[in-house]
Amino acid sequence: MQRLTQFLKQKETPAELIELINLLMAACKEIDHKLREGALAGILGATEQENVQGETQKKLDVVANDILKLTLRESQLVRGIASEEEPDPVAAHPEGRFLVTFDPLDGSSNIDINVSVGTIFSILQAPEGSRGDDHAAFLQAGRKQVAAGYVLYGPSCLLVLTTGDGVNMFTLGHNGEFYVTREQVQIPATTQEFAINMSNQRFWDAPVKRYIADLLQGEEGPREKRYNMRWIASMVAEVHRILTRGGIFMYPWDARAPEKPGKLRLMYEGNPMSMLVEQAGGRSTNTQIDIMDVPPKAIHERVSVALGSKEEVEVLMQYHREE
Structure with missing residues (x-):
């Protein structure tokens, strides 16, 4: 089975985008580890604060947001980030090529009952001359996305990713590497x-x-x-x-x-x-x-x-x- 990096290189994905995706996955692996520890890590339950949406934050909402924010802000590839849990965009590297938006822990109401949750992310090109904390820089229609995906923290940890050339699924192995397990996913046109x-x-x-x-x-x-x-x-x-x-x-x-x-x-x-x-x-x-x-x-x-x-x-x- 191919590792994530090998797969993306074979698909001629730009090297900087591969580096950013791997950086996101490093953060998601850390979130996965926190989730698996659960009550042992003291991260279950709610905080006493609300996010910008007026929703009570779960402890792991805050933990996941901080992990992603700290990881991405260290990269010279990232000009700015926007999170569902943050009121405003956060600047990173002034010359970064990309903007990243994310929901750090979708479905967090399910954390305490041990049901699947996930991280959703979107990658955009940073407009020329824009600042990473500028709201307007992020206001790009969905067609402008360079890549998008989610990590599902379930019985197995899965990455589902598109870089604009189909959808592929990857499974996290015990050695800490994501391996491709399903290529060119197609949704059946009809359903019941x-x-x-x-x-x-x-x-x-x-x-x-x-x-x-x-x-x-x-x-x-x-x-x-x-x-x-x-x-x-x-x-x-x-x-x-x-x-x-x-x-x-x-x-x-x-x-x-x-x-x-x-x-x-x-x-x-x-x-x-x-x-x-x-x-x-x-x-x-x-x-x-x-x-x-x-x-x-x-x-x-x-x-x-x-x-x-x-x-x-x-x-x-x-x-x-x-x-």
Whole structure:
């Protein structure tokens, strides 16, 4: 089996990008180690502080954020970073070529019950003349991403990565190296699985309510097939299931915060996951346009998300067009 670095070199990935990906993986391996220690390391439970999103931070949210921030700021390749847990971008090396955005620990509500969580990251080119702590430098549409991926901390530690030439999966070995274990992942175009938080049903807009109601009717309904529902409450785990066997994942707008377009963050979750899904032959949309075509206006901007098997996502979009 090929190691991550060997695989990327074979794909003619630029040397500086390989170096940055390896740097990210060094940080993620440290996070994986902390997770495996769990209560032994005293990192379970919540802190008494909130992040910029107004969410109570888990202890490991803070630990993971600090590990990534300290690791990336030491690199001359990185001009600046933006984290879901930080109110503002953080400058690194003034001449760095790249900007990095990340959600340090997606699904952190699952930490204390030992369910899969992950780190999501996106790599952008730093605009010429920009500063690493300049908000405007990061406000690039998802199509501008150089690379995107996530590390899933589960029964095995997995890296899922795209550099714009398909999606590949890597497994962390006992020797501390990532090895390629699945190449050119493709999401099945059709599916009979959906993932959505049904407890929010009463807050959805009409097209989503109608779409889910039709799925639940199974063979007797207008879709004429039985659907199974899944919900893990970790976007990394949900997307990984879709990349592995298909499905549709939705986190739509709801009426509890009508002024917000959605709950998930465009820069830290929407764009990197959309790049992976599209590179694997799927579709990712805010129910109106592709997520990677949304022009970002703020680094913590939120977005409605529907992604996964291409034909199913397009059916959902049709429900919205008919409303």
